[in-house]
Amino acid sequence: xxxxxxxxxxxxxxxxxLNPTICDGRGLCHDAAPHxxxxxxxxxxxxxxxxxxxxxxxSDVKAAxxxxxxxxxxxxxxxxxxxxx
Amino acid sequence: MGARSRSAAMQxxxxxxGRLGIETRSSLSMHLSQYGDLPGIDQRRGKEPxxxxxxxxxxxxxxxxxxxxxxxxxxAAVVDSSSNMGRFDRSRHPVVIANAMEGEPASxxxxxxxxxxxHLVFDGITAAAATIGATDAFLALHRGSKLLPILTKAxxxxxxxxxxxxxxxxxxxxxxxxxxxxxxxxHWVGDxxxxxxxxxxxxxxxxxxxPTLVNNAETMAHLGLIARYGGDWFAEVGVPSAPGTTLVTxxxxxxxxxxxxxxxxxxxxxxxxxxxxxxxTVRGYLTGGYGGGWVPAAGFEDTPWDPDGTRAAGAVIGxxxxxxxxxxxxxxxxxxxxxxxxxxxSAGQCGPCVYGLPSISDDFHHLAMRHISDDEMQHMxxxxxxxxxxGGCKHPDGxxxxxxxxxxxxxxxxxxxxxxxxxxxxxxxVVRPGNxxxxxxxxxxxxxxxxxxRDFE
Numbered sequence: 001x002x003x004x005x006x007x008x009x010x011x012x013x014x015x016x017x018l019n020p021t022i023c024d025g026r027g028l029c030h031d032a033a034p035h036x037x038x039x040x041x042x043x044x045x046x047x048x049x050x051x052x053x054x055x056x057x058x059s060d061v062k063a064a065x066x067x068x069x070x071x072x073x074x075x076x077x078x079x080x081x082x083x084x085x
Numbered sequence: 086m087g088a089r090s091r092s093a094a095m096q097x098x099x100x101x102x103g104r105l106g107i108e109t110r111s112s113l114s115m116h117l118s119q120y121g122d123l124p125g126i127d128q129r130r131g132k133e134p135x136x137x138x139x140x141x142x143x144x145x146x147x148x149x150x151x152x153x154x155x156x157x158x159x160x161a162a163v164v165d166s167s168s169n170m171g172r173f174d175r176s177r178h179p180v181v182i183a184n185a186m187e188g189e190p191a192s193x194x195x196x197x198x199x200x201x202x203x204h205l206v207f208d209g210i211t212a213a214a215a216t217i218g219a220t221d222a223f224l225a226l227h228r229g230s231k232l233l234p235i236l237t238k239a240x241x242x243x244x245x246x247x248x249x250x251x252x253x254x255x256x257x258x259x260x261x262x263x264x265x266x267x268x269x270x271x272h273w274v275g276d277x278x279x280x281x282x283x284x285x286x287x288x289x290x291x292x293x294x295x296p297t298l299v300n301n302a303e304t305m306a307h308l309g310l311i312a313r314y315g316g317d318w319f320a321e322v323g324v325p326s327a328p329g330t331t332l333v334t335x336x337x338x339x340x341x342x343x344x345x346x347x348x349x350x351x352x353x354x355x356x357x358x359x360x361x362x363x364x365x366t367v368r369g370y371l372t373g374g375y376g377g378g379w380v381p382a383a384g385f386e387d388t389p390w391d392p393d394g395t396r397a398a399g400a401v402i403g404x405x406x407x408x409x410x411x412x413x414x415x416x417x418x419x420x421x422x423x424x425x426x427x428x429x430x431s432a433g434q435c436g437p438c439v440y441g442l443p444s445i446s447d448d449f450h451h452l453a454m455r456h457i458s459d460d461e462m463q464h465m466x467x468x469x470x471x472x473x474x475x476g477g478c479k480h481p482d483g484x485x486x487x488x489x490x491x492x493x494x495x496x497x498x499x500x501x502x503x504x505x506x507x508x509x510x511x512x513x514x515v516v517r518p519g520n521x522x523x524x525x526x527x528x529x530x531x532x533x534x535x536x537x538x539r540d541f542e
Contacts, residue, residue: 020435021283021477040471044436051474052284 012080014056016064018047023075032070033063045076103346104330105306106202113242116204123208123248123312129218132168134160137216141308143316145328150184150267150301151373151404153327153392156308159298162288163217167296178220180292182274183210185302186227186258186265189374190426190525191406194332195302197344199232202306203239209305211249212312217298222253223274224302227260260527262375262430266478267299269432280432283477303332323349324391333390337409337523338365349391356390356407365411369494371524373403375423376483378490401486410523415509416495417502419524420488421446421453426526427484438481441472449488455502462503 025043038046047054056064061078068076106119127135142157163179170177183206187195199206206224214222226232236255243249256274258264264279267287273279275292282290291297300308307329311319320328327349333356336342340361347356353370357363367382378401388398395402410416428442448465451457469489472481492499498508 017284019283019477020437020475021281023436025436040437042436042440044440044475046471046475050471 010083011058013083014058014061014064015053015079015081016047016056016068017053017077017079018045019075019077020044020052022073023071024073026072028070028072029067029076033067036060036063037067104310105198105205105303105332105346107197107332107344107346108201110201111204113204113239113246113248116202120205120208120310120313123211123309126212126215126312128215129164132164134164134218135216137212137312138164140311140316140319141216144307144311144319145316145325146304146307146311146319147327147392148301149303149307149331149405151189151376153402156300156304159288159300160213160217163296163298166289167218170296176294178295179217180271180274180295180297181210181214181217181219181222182270182292182297182299183222183224183302183305184265184267184270184299185232186225186260186270188227188262188265189376189404189406190527191336191371191374191408192334192404194334194344194405196230196232198303198306198332199226200235203236204243205306205309206302207239207243207249207253207305208309208312209300209307210253211251212308213298213300213305214251219251219298221292222249222251223256224253225256225258225265225270225274227265228257229260230257233257261432262427263432263478263480266480268478270299271297280434281478281480324389324393326393327391331390331405333405333407335360335407335409336525337371338363338367338411338413339409340364347390350389350394352386353388353390353407354386357386357409363409363411365409365413367409367411369410369416369491370400371408371410372406373401374406375427375487376479377401377403377406378486379494380490381494399490408524412508414523415453415498415507416491417449417453417498419522420491421450422522422526423524424449424484424488427480427487431480432478435476435481437472437475441468442481442484444468445472445485445488452499452502455505455507457503459503 023044027039027043029037029045030039040046064078068078126137129135138160141160146156147153148156167177167179185195185199210222240253258273258279263269263281266281268282269279271287271291272282287297287299323329330346330348333345333347335356339357342360345356345359369382370380370385372378372380372395380398380400385398388394392402410419424446428446431438431442433439445465445468448461451461469485473485501507
């Protein structure tokens, strides 16, 4: 997996993951991080790129953490891993 | 080469018959005289899978359930993940499940295969179980399946002959579309809940948290052949990228609809000829099933029926369904019935599917009934892209593809409907599930099913 550009090679890749089977659409993630997470017309979160996982640029990590901590059903999760190449 | 499921009259020479024996119903003795005994299968030892895996890799067999994933890689993945589990973890022994749910209403291949050659499927289950060191084996049929007595009898025959070292159990999950998705199936076998699981895949953590091999029934039958005749034999026919033969369910406006067995790469034209040719001017083909895609009729007959060939033609081989829609029906009305049914088949877990599919279905209904507003049409297109890639399984993605490819394959009809017209002089009054049409939609059931997919019995 290629890292987003402008990142130092030995920094870990930080990924935000959404489990849609757990998500209840409470919308607290959007309240905590309105610039990072949008809600669809039914109140369910849309991550940047509209997929279930997104690699975060450093500037978004704090917002992703806030969103993750705000979720009452633990549907959001942050994963840190060493870059593979 | 090719084979038909029905009509003895169509049976030709012995050498012209298919590999899977769908022409005749085989008892155990007929099965053994046709194919010979199943040779002893090398058992998995520790981290090393049984030697059959080498033949499976050579064969190039890919899963016939719809994903066409290399079977060898699936076997290896189950062995790997069970090897990497904790040594004292009770749950590391793999489980094998043959998926004969046949959730696609337009597909009949697994039912035809199991009614005619049940022992070939059971042979494959036994061979796969030994190769990956599984300690439990299941064959899953949808609840209320008419095949249950046939398969119970076949299993009794095998038990009397002491054929299977590992007991194979028949299980009957609820007859819901999403219940046949592989993670939902292993969830049901393990916990009695027929909903898809995210993000763990069955080969990692499947039934009761154990590494689980879920293979389509036809894939198992091919394994039963590879165990006897080897991988090189298997790859003698078909295209190199997806060798062997495949069952195809042909439906719609053909003279003799049914299931045929053909080498992969056989053209659509040849497949249709085996079904007696078309009975109407074809407007479009539904390929792969209701989670598959539509293609316009023009030029499609020359398409080779294999994953790459169909993809190049803008189609999807999926569960190997080929359904022809002619000029006697309005394709949008046909689609509207299917879309409404698909929307109701959500497992109810993910918001974009629970809310998105019904709202798209409403808009599509308006399109079929020729009173859709421009706003609704716009909304529908936005929602179609919005629901994709955001679910725990691919049900919303498949439904979105069914709709989006249909809108483009029948663009002329869509334009007419936007203009409050239809290519058919007389159209049906009501578009709703249960209305008899061309594309089959299961009738609503009275069984009560709660939100987790558990039946109240």
